[in-house]
Amino acid sequence: MPPSQPIKAARGVRDVMAAERPVWEVAETAAREVARAHGYQEIQTPAIELAALIERGVGQDTDAGGKELYRLVKRGSEDLVLRPEATAGVVRAYFQHGLNQGPQPARLFTMGAMFRYNAPQLGRYRQFHQLDVEAIGDASPAYDVECIEMAVRWMEALGLRGLRLELNSIGDRKCRPAYIKKLVAYYRPLKDRLHPDCQRRLETNPLRLLDCKEEQCAPFKAKAPRITDHLCVECAEAFAAVRAMLDAGGLEYSLNPYLVRGLDYYTRTVFEVLHEALGGAQNSLGGGGRYDGLAAEIGYPDTPAVGFAAGFERVVMMMGEEGEEVIAPPSALVLVVPDGPLLKEAAEVGRLARTMVPTAVDYSTRSLKAKMRAANRLGPRWVAIFNAEESARRVLQLKEMAGGEQREVGWDELPALLEAELTG
RNA sequence: GUGGCUAUAGCUCAGCGGCAGAGCACCAGGUUGUGGCCCUGGGGGCCGUGGGUUCAAAUCCCACUAGCCACCCCA
The missing domain is CATH 3.30.930.10 (Bira Bifunctional Protein; Domain 2)
Structure with a gap:
């Protein structure tokens, strides 16, 4: 039976997501x-x-x-x-x-x-x-x-x-034990004037009296014996x-x-x-x-x-x-975008490009326009586009997203070209 | 463990007794292979959960849960 509420993270824990x-x-x-x-x-x-x-x-x-x-x-x-x-x-x-x-x-x-x-x-x-x-x-x-x-x-x-x-x-x-004795001896007569937490601390963990931030106790703390003097x-x-x-x-x-x-x-x-x-x-x-x-x-x-x-x-x-600004890098430098049902071909181009740079492949069945929209959001430096006709010729259009220029590249030339672009 | 504030779409929030909303985001189309800008359309909600008041509750009341803040403690 499904839970009546969707299951969320446990209380007091958090996910560190890709942006962070x-x-x-x-x-x-x-x-x-x-x-x-x-x-x-x-x-x-x-x-x-x-x-x-x-x-x-x-x-x-x-x-x-x-x-x-x-x-x-x-x-x-x-x-x-x-x-x-x-x-x-x-x-x-x-x-x-x-x-x-x-x-x-x-x-x-x-x-x-x-x-x-x-x-x-x-x-x-x-x-x-x-x-x-x-x-x-x-x-x-x-x-x-x-x-x-x-x-x-x-x-x-x-x-x-x-x-x-x-x-x-x-x-x-x-x-320290001798100091704590002195501290307790100092605070003991003041106990009634301390706030409840400090009254408890006096008995359980006297050192913590020094940690108190209540105004009520501040004057007593100021005059308390200091560990560094003892x-x-x-x-x-x-x-x-x-x-x-x-x-x-x-x-x-x-x-x-x-x-x-x-x-x-x-x-x-x-x-x-x-x-x-x-x-x-x-x-x-x-x-x-x-x-x-x-x-x-x-x-x-x-x-x-x-x-x-x-x-x-x-x-x-x-x-x-x-601190210094840290910008999340795009998930891939190259996105392979086949136009049409070309799964095996897209995978092959992905493997070739991946020998040089991080490369993702869009295997969805959406229109090319939709894939390009998605590509724009993912933010790769290049998109490698090809249709069935280009696939048969083993070429693709390598488009640089920032400027929009694109040129035809043979699949086997792709790794060398990407390397040249990165080093040049 | 104690007190205060809060909870409505993926996000930020409006609505505060009478039809569930906006902006952004998402999906699609406008353009017969090509993103961003613009335009059009669309999908999305047990209004945190449970109970109560009421002809009627997202709206008022109670409890619970969660988040934030303060205390406590510490990183």
Whole structure:
């Protein structure tokens, strides 16, 4: 029985159609170029992972690793989820394929679909796509800066302007717990005056108090102790080194002591690349940071690492606003248009032309006039027209659509002629 | 998960109790092998879904669904 309603795409997902796809291709190509220019190698990891990897790696108390996680129906004893981000899977692959035995750090990048069950909005989808770049196996803050630089360079290469880089350090396992205690001690007496969400945060995830944008809480936030004033010596030195290298490299940034990222695994450096023109809630094009604790969390040897992820949907959207214009190429350079029922002959001419340039064939039974109208919309550079009489002589009329000139060409001369036209 | 706005042709939208409309797009003809401009004609609609009010509902009311926006969260 047919469905009572025609079946549409699932909520929160979208199709990238032919008019938009070339923009994605530009973004993907630029991403590969930037990553490879820094010595990074492309890998692919699965979209499905064991639930334990994500829950341990991303953190069950985070949105991405908790309520937003897509869980697959168990088959047998396999408890699988759709990945909400790529880092945990890349780190898993790094160990599983022995990259920890090779030269350190391993410089890896990947591109692909991520999945989070949240309310869809412009620029935010349930299936979205990220560029993900990771340097695994070395604690030097120089790699933090390398990641930041790649993120910014990628977006700049796509013509995006009005980018803002925000930077913070959120300490490590040594100094952060002590800071959180101070933060809670500061906020506890103010609890009644915070708005409900923040009252909840105080109990569940105190760091998130710094993320609050409510005016009601703003005065308290301004006077709250700052993590950057409470870093241990090692974290403070690393943070200073990151800033010094950014300065030396001419990368502008602003320090944001309230920048706290949504995933549990971050330590020390965190950063975000924002775009001024995007709406307040979805103004983040990408972000990342150091995650020295993740490897141990998912059962591998303690290993320092740093990386970033950036969203294609938002980057592509901003390219449409202000980036360089990308024009979708016509689907074919040559369109073969037989006048009459000449299917085999049209196919043969198509094969000949295709040896040189992308070639489509119009096999429809419409009038020649209708086929020419269609040809005009498809936008090929040439149309190859022939009727039964010309077919018998193995010739065709090659018409250049832009100027309208056409001349008779033998089928066997066609490839050489097209080549000459393209190179000349 | 919470609140606001919206839903009519492929697209953009008008109509706001009384025959389902426009522009663009699509198809065909005007031109006996040849596109664009122009002219003519044509195909297309459960007016998001379900219920209610009414003699009568695209129009008013309710619910649901979806989209957008804000919150939340983040890419």
